[in-house]
Amino acid sequence: MGTGPGAVALLLADMGHCVIGLDRSEEMLKKARENAKRLGLPVDFKQGDAESIPFECGSFDVVVSRNVLWTLPNPIVALSEWKRVLRPGGTLVVMDGNWYINLNGSLKNRIWRSSALFWISIIEKRNALHRRGEPDWRRKLPMTFRKRPEYDIELLNELGFTDINFRIIDRRRFGLAEYLKYGYYGDTFIISAQNERLDKT
Numbered sequence: 616m617g618t619g620p621g622a623v624a625l626l627l628a629d630m631g632h633c634v635i636g637l638d639r640s641e642e643m644l645k646k647a648r649e650n651a652k653r654l655g656l657p658v659d660f661k662q663g664d665a666e667s668i669p670f671e672c673g674s675f676d677v678v679v680s681r682n683v684l685w686t687l688p689n690p691i692v693a694l695s696e697w698k699r700v701l702r703p704g705g706t707l708v709v710m711d712g713n714w715y716i717n718l719n720g721s722l723k724n725r726i727w728r729s730s731a732l733f734w735i736s737i738i739e740k741r742n743a744l745h746r747r748g749e750p751d752w753r754r755k756l757p758m759t760f761r762k763r764p765e766y767d768i769e770l771l772n773e774l775g776f777t778d779i780n781f782r783i784i785d786r787r788r789f790g791l792a793e794y795l796k797y798g799y800y801g802d803t804f805i806i807s808a809q810n811e812r813l814d815k816t
């Protein structure tokens with residue numbers, strides 16, 4: 616869901632899975648198709664809305680999303696759609712982060728963010744500093760100030776998912792440079808959950 620340039624979809628295809636990558640942006644899908652062609656991997660990239668999916672109920676064994684849920688205006692609608700297209704007993708995997716939970720953070724956090732944007736611009740050779748003066752649409756998204764993955768788990772329970780597990784990913788394991796650039800964000804995490812089985816025996 617929200618496959619973007621296709622990194623996760625292509626990794627899964629490389630592992631031998633039969634994968635469909637969905638995104639609403641044609642521009643992203645074009646990049647994803649170019650990547651698939653370059654790598655010689657058979658992913659079917661389709662345009663569609665992750666909150667209203669153009670697939671039948673129970674079409675997939677697994678639904679995977681990375682860094683998408685935080686961007687959506689109706690995360691619970693999206694999760695219920697992802698459940699709808701999962702087969703009974705199928706697995707949902709959500710990778711995401713508390714990306715902007717510190718937007719109203721402490722002075723230390725704001726100083727860290729400003730210096731991080733500077734380091735990102737230098738190390739990654741892209742202009743991250745423009746973000747400082749941008750009107751902040753992120754504040755209006757429903758996930759921005761929620762503590763996650765706790766909030767996700769609450770929604771998954773409400774929707775009837777079972778066997779919900781999660782792992783917090785500690786940024787410090789990726790080294791000091793990565794921590795200086797991105798450590799001011801909140802935690803990132805991975806959740807897995809099962810769709811209900813029809814037969815509960």
Ligand SMILES: C[S@@+](CC[C@H](N)C(=O)[O-])C[C@H]1O[C@@H](n2cnc3c(N)ncnc32)[C@H](O)[C@@H]1O
Nearest residue numbers: 617618619638639640643663664665681682683
């Ligand atoms: C931050 S990017 C993450 C891309 C990819 N999952 C990754 O981890 O590399 C978010 C992606 O979600 C897509 N997206 C946002 N809202 C969407 C929606 N309602 N339906 C489908 N795709 C959506 C965007 O076009 C974008 O490609």
